[in-house]
Amino acid sequence: MKVHYKINGKDYEFDIYPGKVLLDVLRENGFTEIKGNCYMGTCGACTVLINGTPKTSCTILAAQVNGAEITTVKGLGDILNPHPLQKAFVEKGAVQCGYCTPGTILAAYALLKENPNPTDEEIKKAIDGNLCRCTGYVQQVEAIKYAITLLKEGK
């Protein structure tokens, strides 16, 4: 079957097998910035924004979100023009192996859209589904707080 998505602002049409999850369809079509791991929704590595809401693409059927707007971490910024969150994660040492980073940044992005001045507890809750096994969470929370400062300064 054919599905249509708007991914990072561009329209796409893919011919898919309807039993596939969104993660696989996106990766097979070149969006390898989305990482796959648990396929149970427990690690958050595959997080994308679906119509602005962070969800695990490994537990969403590709056919289920036909017509949706999807944002991956590359939709926020790139190496030449990073989003303040991407910049903050690098500057605050919140990236080590980097496997969880795209998902964590998207979860944080969704939080800041909804609540530009979150408390530490609210930050921790927003990224509680994004597991990190090397950097740890202290630097991630620091990075998100630093990104809030950068966003306020318009950097």
Next chain:
Amino acid sequence: MLKLKNIEECFYPKTIEEAVEILKNSREPLRVVGGGLHLSVYPNPQIKGFIFLNNLGLNYIKEEEGNIKIGATVTINDAAKSDLIKGLFNGNLSSALSSIASELLRNQITFGGSVAQREPYSDIATILLALDADVVYFDGSEHTEKIDEFYKTDFRAKLKEAIIKEVRFKKFDSSYKFGMERHVRNATDIALLNMAMLAQIEENRIKDIIVSYGSRPMPAIRFKALEDFLKGKDLSEAVKEVYNFAKENADVKGDIRRDEQYRRELTGVFAKRLLESFGR
């Protein structure tokens, strides 16, 4: 990773009538998809197609005729973050919903899906039982059943030809208190035991009470013996006695995750904590 290997058709009905028609007339096994989490985590290879509920207009939370109505495709986060739900029980229902699973999964798990699956560890089932909620389902005509009664019937057989439309519960006045406790090791963990309580407290006396508990590890049920024990008691007296009664009379078992004794302890501790919170 291909999870469902025999899918031939996808349906995107625009009305619940159309969805039920497709479900009833299909010769192949179809799966009704709300959030889709259960389906992707526990894929059933016999399924030949999906009926997606996205376009049925069941994404509402509203107050009508003294009831709070939550549409089947409303996610846990939709409800937890809604002003209507936040305004109930001093925010305790919203907090209880926000404690379930992770932020990402709360964006996917729906009320309809949770009720239909009735996973033994479901926190939603425990909450809805305590709220004495109704399940509204449609099979060509609309039916309303108390969730407690719905689960006593062969609800899975009913749902082969019906779709859950909404859950609803009474908008309780300020004499009612609500709370939930669940024991987990981390955010994405399923509860080792959960308990919810709704109590009407007047002049420090428990006038009426509903207690439900789940992940026992069996599915959520009402704890009727405890309800009878607590009804009519002075709250302070109940707080003193509830731990032992709940622990001794709990219908819990051990499993690979925790033994029976541990769950008994949790039952007593949760019951006491919830009653204590009602006295504050």
